[in-house]
Amino acid sequence: MNILWLSVSDPEPGLGNYANLFESEALPRIIWTTVRICIITTLLSVSLGYCLAYAMVHAYRKEQNMMLTFLLVSFWISILVRTFSWLMLLGRKGLVNEWLDAIGIISEPIAFMRNELGVLIGMVHYMVPYAVLPLLVNMQTLDQRVMSASRNLGATGAQTFFRIYLPMTKPGIVASVLLVFILSLGFYVTPAVLGGGKVLMVAEYISVQLLITLKWGIAAMLAALMLFGVLVMLWVMNRFMKLSTVFGGATS
């Protein structure tokens, strides 16, 4: 609530900070960049996560345990370590560019980093494990007999997937999308490092306003805006979860 108060009182009382949203040129662009990157990150992470979760659920027990271990270990590796690893791998003088250069495929290093592509790579990599978890839980509770029933009724593998499996994992997808999207909104380290200061996102902008330019009012306004966005999405999630219990009742 402090934030809300700050956003309408600093530097002077009124809605001046919010008016900034429409008047300034930079702010809408930053917000748009943030939303765009978050959406793409979410789509990529959840798609990748879906494939991973599917593979994990349907693997043999031994491989399943191994994959789960890998997944959990990846939560422990610090985000800084991961981000700088990408920099070493994909930077202008990174391993990949060196190799490609050595084999002679390229003459100029490819710019993987210090742009949106770099931010995306780093963020997707960080988010995939988060995307996997809700999907994994969802998929593990599915009754395999339902899929058998579909095939028994004459459906091909693809028909079974799109008409039965995918709709039954919808609650998991919704949870995964919202989790990843909300986490990406608050993302700060990776865009700063891999975007090289060129891809400005809201979370980073807030910290700049706070620590460097000391425009606390604007920072508070943006924070309030994000908070509001997250709340709206939680509300949506809540709706979906309730819906899912309506049609999930028969599987138990």
Place this chain on the structure above:
Amino acid sequence: MSETTQGALQIKNLRKMFGTFCAVDDISLDIQKGEFLTLLGPSGSGKTTLLMMIAGFLDISAGDIALDGTSISNTPPEKRNFGMVFQGYALFPHMSVRDNIGYALSVRKTPKADINKRVDEMLDLVQLQDFADRKPGQLSGGQQQRVALARALCFAPPVLLLDEPLGALDKKLRVEVQEQLKDIHKRVGTTFIYVTHDQEEALSMSDRVVIMRDGAVEQVGTPKELYERPQSEFAASFLGKSNFLRTSDGTHALRPEKIDLAPTGTGKTTPRMSGTIRSVTYFGSMQRIMVDTQAAGELEVDIDSWRNPEPFVEGQAVDLMWEDHAVVRLERTES
């Protein structure tokens, strides 16, 4: 009314190994078109495994399955066109009853109008006309069971496989649904292969019963044949109850209701044995009386209550009588 011309199933020397464990051991069965065949056996005897092999969900380790003379051992499940009612029904939770039932036709790209017509027929058959737009989660267990049945029958399969379809229902509802199932079987003329471990269900519904034990067939026959002429102690005691009399020429089965009881010296026929009553349990229409005998140890006797207005009491001395044909000599003795 028969909806298909196919439906005779030949199973030859079928075997299923899980590692070194043999879950189905050299089973051969000839199933007639339109027959109601029940697989009966204790838990773990391989009923579901056999059914899953017929449906195509489990590879067969050895042997062959043929439909009307054509081998289907290598046909994938979606090409076999067998209906199946799964243990636990396995309805599609996100689809309405109507879409569940029409699914088999809709994946075959049948025109919408034809699907609707057929689904209406099916809803009539299982009497669920008023529930067409509900989701499975909003139905009772018995209603879900009927949806599963209608879904499996909608594409007029030659063979319908049912894995303990009534397992989740309470006793009273079961009897009701049993009758509906029999009725539907008569009307559609589909071959039914029905798995249960409830002996009453097996006796009352089937044309033939296969008694299974440890993955092998113990005995096959009509319910009457199996009840009247069991070949082994296992068959005799799994289908109904039985006393066993061991004599020099082998083991004999004697059903409890085929023994008559009278206070010593008052019987109308020559007593076969005599003994004393150890306990009397009253079940309404009949009483179960345990009698200690010199000759054969403890015997169970079921007496219709109406025949003995004067009740038997514990410790009473009695004569036991039975007809010659009540005693069945078992062809196989337990090793």
